[in-house]
Amino acid sequence: MSPVEHTSLGSTALPADLDEAAHRCLVAGFDGATTVPDALKELIDRGLGGVILFTRNIRDAAQVRRLTDELRALRPDLLVAIDNEGGGIGHLGAAGAPEVPGSYALGVVDDPNLTARCADALAAHLATLGITVSYAPVADLQHRPDNPIVRTRSFGADPEAVARHLRAWITATEARGVASCAKHFPGHGGTATDSHHGTAVDPRPYEALQADLEPFREAVAAGVPMLMSAHVVFPALDPGRPATLSRRILGDLLRHDLGFDGVLVGDALEMKAIADEYGQAAGARIALAAGADQVIIAVGDLNVTLDCRDAVLDAVRTGVLAPERVGEAARRVRRLAERYATPPTTTTVPAPAAGGAGLGLRAARRAVRSRGVPPAARGAHVVDLFPPPHPGLNWGGEDLLNEVRAVDPTATGTAVTGECADPDALVEGIVRRCGAAPLVVATCDAGLHPWQVRLRDALLDRRPDAVLVDTGLPDGGVLHSYGRGRVNLRALAEVLAGA
Structure with a gap:
């Protein structure tokens, strides 16, 4: 029309x-x-x-x-x-x-x-x-x-x-x-x-x-x-x-x-x-x-x-x-x-203040909080449970596993972005692939997403020693990033890997 x-x-x-x-x-x-x-x-x-x-x-x-x-x-x-x-x-x-x-x-x-x-x-x-x-x-x-x-x-x-x-x-x-x-x-x-x-x-x-x-x-x-x-x-x-x-x-x-x-x-x-x-x-x-x-x-x-x-x-x-x-x-x-309405030209925009390079990551590191200090989990199997971001946002596929692997290439893991058809089989597969390695289970606002609670609790039943992490608001984890921006996840990964 x-x-x-x-x-x-x-x-x-x-x-x-x-x-x-x-x-x-x-x-x-x-x-x-x-x-x-x-x-x-x-x-x-x-x-x-x-x-x-x-x-x-x-x-x-x-x-x-x-x-x-x-x-x-x-x-x-x-x-x-x-x-x-x-x-x-x-x-x-x-x-x-x-x-x-x-x-x-x-x-x-x-x-x-x-x-x-x-x-x-x-x-x-x-x-x-x-x-x-x-x-x-x-x-x-x-x-x-x-x-x-x-x-x-x-x-x-x-x-x-x-x-x-x-x-x-x-x-x-x-x-x-x-x-x-x-x-x-x-x-x-x-x-x-x-x-x-x-x-x-x-x-x-x-x-x-x-x-x-x-x-x-x-x-x-x-x-x-x-x-x-x-x-x-x-x-x-x-x-x-x-x-x-x-x-x-x-x-x-x-x-x-x-x-x-x-x-x-x-x-x-x-x-x-x-x-x-x-x-x-x-x-x-x-x-x-x-x-x-x-x-x-x-x-x-x-x-x-x-x-x-x-x-x-x-x-x-x-x-x-x-x-x-x-x-x-x-x-x-x-x-x-x-x-x-009239923006500056590209050549007249002053650069950000000194120290701007890496500012976001340094800020995210300062935000990470813990309940006690968990041991470094190098070589861990990382299970990242989170709802997929809104399709209109600029999500590049980043997740906690990617960021952990960037600082610890020996890490393995699984990213889960929604309720699966056979959660029992998923849990069994995760436990099998993890073996004796440390297990990290991250959730994002699990209280709003019951499928996350079910998977987290099922993994804890099999691995009570798992390290629980919150990438949204605090929800029982020992580490909190308070967000899933890339720098939030990288700061969290550094703590997990002892980097």
């Missing part, structure tokens, strides 16, 4: 400035890495506020810079954004992204200067690529054991500690001329559902939610230019709608109580908490009416973006969405673009 077929009949009746303002409120994902699709060119020409890049758009660093230059040649004030949290949450591995541990590991170390240096390395890399918006850091608290979405993406559970690290991250990113974005307001840590997959509800009373707001207050005080909302229902704040679609939460709480006047961007509309309950097009319209300044349509199919665009234009034309609200949102986006 062509862009022309998607243009609503009413959109032609809008004044040019209002049409442009409505387009400013959209951030679009797209397929392709070497060419800009025609439908995206049409959106950019009409005033599109931003694009978001994913792994599907990345080949190497030179290609990314050519792509961002081409996008900005079409419209110099176009914002180019990406998720760039560190710790394996990112899309720029093929473009040489710095390897840094995730936020939880940095929170365990609790050295804001180290957090700032890691954030600086990531932001400097973005600047060289022509990417001007980083949808990071995560401001959510991780305080619920069964929360499936925040976990090691958070700096921790303590509001004051998280606030310290947010300030360090935001300040370092801003110093690189890259816009940071604290997420997911007013907090995703109190849910037992991932809003990517369904309706997420935080059932806590109003008083209990105040701690989760403190990191966002600190982010606002630190001058963060963007916040991202959560697709979470908070009955104590607004029982009817998730935060992204709630005037009470975005208006009364965020704008009035917290005093935030930057750009509020709604999380991706294709997430099922919005798409299944409201539909993406209606979600775009309702979010903007509620007080969001931009909405993200992250899917590569631009037909979906055009449907959302048409819903917004038709809502403005019919008065369902007030022109004043769209104008206010567009002004905030323009103000953001004036400050951040």
Whole structure:
């Protein structure tokens, strides 16, 4: 279907400035890495506020810079954004992204200067690529054991500690001329559902939610230019709608109580908490009416973006969405673009601070914690149990076994990324291959994945001397890496191998 077929009949009746303002409120994902699709060119020409890049758009660093230059040649004030949290949450591995541990590991170390240096390395890399918006850091608290979405993406559970690290991250990113974005307001840590997959509800009373707001207050005080909302229902704040679609939460709480006047961007509309309950097009319209300044349509199919665009234009034309609200949102986006849209040239980006080489691994080493000191397990058989990362992320197949073998070539092992058809046979095979060698069993958030618990316990029944390791949050192991980024796993491997 062509862009022309998607243009609503009413959109032609809008004044040019209002049409442009409505387009400013959209951030679009797209397929392709070497060419800009025609439908995206049409959106950019009409005033599109931003694009978001994913792994599907990345080949190497030179290609990314050519792509961002081409996008900005079409419209110099176009914002180019990406998720760039560190710790394996990112899309720029093929473009040489710095390897840094995730936020939880940095929170365990609790050295804001180290957090700032890691954030600086990531932001400097973005600047060289022509990417001007980083949808990071995560401001959510991780305080619920069964929360499936925040976990090691958070700096921790303590509001004051998280606030310290947010300030360090935001300040370092801003110093690189890259816009940071604290997420997911007013907090995703109190849910037992991932809003990517369904309706997420935080059932806590109003008083209990105040701690989760403190990191966002600190982010606002630190001058963060963007916040991202959560697709979470908070009955104590607004029982009817998730935060992204709630005037009470975005208006009364965020704008009035917290005093935030930057750009509020709604999380991706294709997430099922919005798409299944409201539909993406209606979600775009309702979010903007509620007080969001931009909405993200992250899917590569631009037909979906055009449907959302048409819903917004038709809502403005019919008065369902007030022109004043769209104008206010567009002004905030323009103000953001004036400050951040033009990146430095590749030759004018200052290098990261001295000692930047190997920074991420040194940081990850500082984060490893143990309950006692397990003996070095050279020549071990390593069983790494973990759920496969989201297919949209830049996972290169790294696992603990690979990292152990890099420091101890005599190691053997097995990586298991999901429930198998015959777990008894798998356990028998592992025990047989291991023989008399030390056995290491690593799990990643086993409490969320019963198949890991069953395999771990079955292996312990056969080998009570096995060394238990946690690569997610602590879960009974003697060693904890607090994340599965490559440097987290390498730091853990060094301890296991006595390197």
